Amino acid sequence: MPKRRTPTAVAELVSLAEVRQARRLQTYRARLDRVLKGNRRALERLFSSGTLFTRPGTRAGRDLLMAHEHLLKVLQLLDRLEHQGDVPAPRAEEAVDRVFAELDTLLQRTAELGAHTASLLGEL
Numbered sequence: 001m002p003k004r005r006t007p008t009a010v011a012e013l014v015s016l017a018e019v020r021q022a023r024r025l026q027t028y029r030a031r032l033d034r035v036l037k038g039n040r041r042a043l044e045r046l047f048s049s050g051t052l053f054t055r056p057g058t059r060a061g062r063d064l065l066m067a068h069e070h071l072l073k074v075l076q077l078l079d080r081l082e083h084q085g086d087v088p089a090p091r092a093e094e095a096v097d098r099v100f101a102e103l104d105t106l107l108q109r110t111a112e113l114g115a116h117t118a119s120l121l122g123e124l
Contacts, residue, residue, distance in 0.1 A: 067113040
């Protein structure tokens with residue numbers, strides 16, 4: 001009578017680099033969500049108070065729209081890194097790091113525009 005084989009557990013190989021990148025992307029998504037909500041609130045405040053129709057309010061609105069453009073670019077880069085975009089995700093670690101550096105730059109510019117807008121709103 002042949003011996004019965006007992007099922008053996010198959011170990012799953014996990015790439016720590018992929019796990020780190022997934023966590024990093026999750027952090028960027030959360031950060032992006034917070035910034036988008038803040039910009040939306042600032043635009044609503046400009047519009048509801050009527051200051052959007054003043055010269056400083058128009059400048060602040062323009063800055064917020066520029067920040068929104070940066071955020072859309074960030075969203076596009078995140079989609080690319082998550083293999084959801086039209087362009088294939090970079091595979092080389094240096095290319096991935098360049099994309100994350102670009103994300104940091106865009107988010108920094110957005111933060112600067114948001115701070116400038118906040119100061120204008122504070123003055124108004």
